[in-house]
Amino acid sequence: MNTLPFFTPQTLYRLKKIVQWNPNRPLARRANAILLWAQGKPKAEIARLLQAARSSVNRWIKWYLADDLDGLQADMPGKKVRFPPTFIGELLKLLISFRPQNFGYQRSRWSSELLSIVIREALNIVVHSSTIRRWLPKHGIVWRRAAPTLQIKDPDKETKLAAIKQALAACDAENPVFYEDEVDIHLNPKIGADWGLRGQQRKVVTPGQNKKHFLAGALHSSSGQVTYVGSTSKNTVLFIDLLRALRRRYRSAKTITLIVDNYIIHKSKIAEKWLKNNPKFKLLFLPVYSPWHNKIELLWHSLHETITRNHTCRSMDELMERVEHFMDTVSPFPGGGHGSKRV
Missing domain, CATH: 1.10.10 (Arc Repressor Mutant, subunit A)
Known part of the structure; x- marks a missing residue:
């Protein structure tokens, strides 16, 4: 024994x-x-x-x-695992860094079914598309809307940004600096997500015949005060009207600096002539295709989110009344509580 x-x-x-x-x-x-x-x-x-x-x-x-x-310890019954889930997760991350067309498929975007097919071909294992769909969020892979971009680089980008940074640092009562831009207002509402009951999509009645109005705005880089003008045309006259409004509002300023994009109305001959006759104004141009450096873009986003998205106005006059009320009460931006204000 x-x-x-x-x-x-x-x-x-x-x-x-x-x-x-x-x-x-x-x-x-x-x-x-x-x-x-x-x-x-x-x-x-x-x-x-x-x-x-x-x-x-x-x-x-x-x-x-x-x-x-x-x-x-002994192996669990059944077929042995050839590739651990962590390996499959890293492979999925690698695959989504390419496009299906790089592997000879006609799709421009990945689907869980196509990922399953590629993994089967690469590793000789069968993983169902529903399993792939469960694994994707576990490995930090989510379904998101792509952002358009251009592969056009501005050779003077660093120089322009340095000049803007220097101007912002010197901003004071006598030398104010503004972010300037224009925005389109459409009578046909911008459609966006809203709360609703499951299975019931909210209906937004549109006027059908679209009309447009345009605003040019300037956001004070320090105080957040907003100055704006409107017009039915988006041209140099609209831009110069804004400059005149700034000149009236900031009479005591020695210089007025505007950070602007490369839109043609900021560079037209009429604009250049007006600026030559009003030397207190100075334009600093942003690098090409760099809207994220222009803080007033956040103001336009708030305008659309608060007023124009899913709006129910039947006429441009009614819509512009709401837009103008927003613009008149949004200062200082941000921080004015525009999202919860009453009319």
């Missing part, structure tokens, strides 16, 4: 926890056999209690004597 090894209380506790909580039932069964053996039960009785062959009990005891609890 073989002599029983010494079982420490810690070992017995670990064996009991394996039996009670481990989801690997074959491992729990082997641990139960060792517990019964530690209690001094014969191997034949252990085999009968666990509905196992005596040779299996002998094999489990041999594994335990050789490697302690580690010896009881």
